[in-house]
Amino acid sequence: MRGLPALSAGPSAAPVDEGPIREALKLCGAHLRFAIIFSAIGNLAYLAPTLYMLQVYDRVVPSGSHPTLVFITIALAAALFLLTYLDRMRSRLLLAAGARLNEAFTGRIFRRALAGAGAGRPVRLNQM
Numbered sequence: 865m866r867g868l869p870a871l872s873a874g875p876s877a878a879p880v881d882e883g884p885i886r887e888a889l890k891l892c893g894a895h896l897r898f899a900i901i902f903s904a905i906g907n908l909a910y911l912a913p914t915l916y917m918l919q920v921y922d923r924v925v926p927s928g929s930h931p932t933l934v935f936i937t938i939a940l941a942a943a944l945f946l947l948t949y950l951d952r953m954r955s956r957l958l959l960a961a962g963a964r965l966n967e968a969f970t971g972r973i974f975r976r977a978l979a980g981a982g983a984g985r986p987v988r989l990n991q992m
Contacts, residue, residue: 884969891968895961902954909950912943 882890889896916936924933980986 887968888965891964892961895957895964899954899957899961902950902957906947906950906954909943909947912940912947916940 916939919936920933923929924936
């Protein structure tokens with residue numbers, strides 16, 4: 865009994881249509897991974913004001929400790945600065961990803977829309 869022939873990925877193999885989603889992920893996968901990481905850290909930083917108020921009422925108000933108040937206020941300012949920085953970086957990453965996708969797909973979408981309109985078919989976005 866003979867085994868199955870080996871599959872080769874050489875030049876004789878037929879090209880596989882990846883589809884637009886896979887192509888977009890190849891183009892912007894790194895951008896999206898970093899944006900997800902920045903979003904996760906930013907979501908943790910959003911807890912800082914709540915934790916600040918809990919600490920003020922738990923530690924500072926009963927003891928009247930000014931050094932503790934100063935320290936947790938500095939920690940809050942650092943967390944809010946981190947939140948602002950990460951949000952700005954995430955926005956820049958997503959803007960770069962959007963520009964990259966626009967550059968990659970605009971021509972293809974425009975050609976298909978014109979071809980469909982020239983043939984009298986309505987333009988359907990889910991078939992781009």
